[in-house]
Amino acid sequence: MGIRSLAAHPATPRNHVTPMAKRTDAPDNDDLARWLSRVALGDRQAFEQVYRATSGYLMSIAWRVLQHRDLAEEVLQDAFVKVWHSAGMYDARLGQPMTWLINIVRNRAIDLRRSRSQALVNAQGDDDAARIDAMAAPGGGPEQWLDTAIQRIGVQECMGQLTAAQRQALALVYYQGLTHVEVAQSLEAPLGTAKAWVRRGLDYLKACLQGRGVAAS
């Protein structure tokens, strides 16, 4: 397959990057599945389409875990290298392509977060400003993100049965990749209790989704 000049393409990612990645811009899964099948065969144009369609969304996931723009971009870079090499491993029977991509990015972000000191993750600079903006904005912070998600997927009543601590623990683990130990320290709770909070929170969420018939993927 010939090598195509990406620079010559009228809609290359370099022209596409926007100041803020909008969460509502999740791409069409059918398109993604088709492009990934081409990427598995070494199609660079399809790879570019996957990047163009998902990089903003995926960047927000890495940024949320790491709270640091450079590190989030590093994760995104690693993730897309992995996508190129392992697109053939994507199995449509097991879920939507966006779920597959999100997990590649989230896992890499969590790995990086845990491999570095908290001081590095919370490095000073532009990213602190961005973090403060995010926290101060309406709906900013893990607990608020969880509340927003619960409202948007329509399981408020069901998830309302969770205690504040259970919701807080679940939000910290999912959105920021904290370990159970970190959650326990953060919430000043015994480790076993923190684990139980997270487990119950997830079990509730799954049951709520199944009870409401909300498609999980």
Place this chain on the structure above:
Amino acid sequence: MNYLRPELLDALARAHALGTLSPGAARRFTRVVAGSLAAARAVADWQAVLQTLEAGAPDSPGPRPRVWDAVQQRLFERDAGASSAVAAGGRRAAGDLATGWLRWPLVLVAGALLTWTLLALRPQTFGMESLTGSAPASYVGVLQDPQGHALLATAARRQGDALTVRLLRPVAIEPGHALTLWAWNDADPTPRRVGSWTTPGQTSTIALPAPAESLLGKMTHLGLSNEAAGAAPASPTRPFVAEGACAKVW
């Protein structure tokens, strides 16, 4: 430990999807997921549940153009010798990563030695096979299109209940259709259906209804056709897009 016990599998899949397994447990369970469709489905179910939480997550700064440049450089321009700020950042991060790991050098070295010893002496402990022995007894096939191009490779362990298929060239799966593999032999040239798949990826795994030995033991030829999905016809209704030999490797 039987990882596939339903309660244990669900708990492990939940923790794996969430990212709360310890590194060692995560590595072990990753191996289980790779070898078990049930485990892979359990993880995928939890990943789909977790993805609903993305509905509330915030916007962020978008990636800068240098990220895409660095991806291309790493994948396609490695020999060009050019560098970018992000690539340099990546190297720095790798250094930091190494520093982090070096906190536990003795633990790692001891773990690696133990693992190596077990792998060398008892590879079956990890569900693996000895690297010094011959390849496992398998049925393999390479199917060619009418132009003589290799189109599909297949492999199944002799007593295995799954067949791995790998497309070597793009094959269009028509809407509502599935790629279907057939097998026959010279004495009985009626093709018998082996399995179908609709996954567009390069590599797929087909669950076999019986061990490969009983399905392929007497077969000498393989064929590939595009059949209506879910129809499971007893014989091919469409012409073969590729054919090849079915060989025993043992």
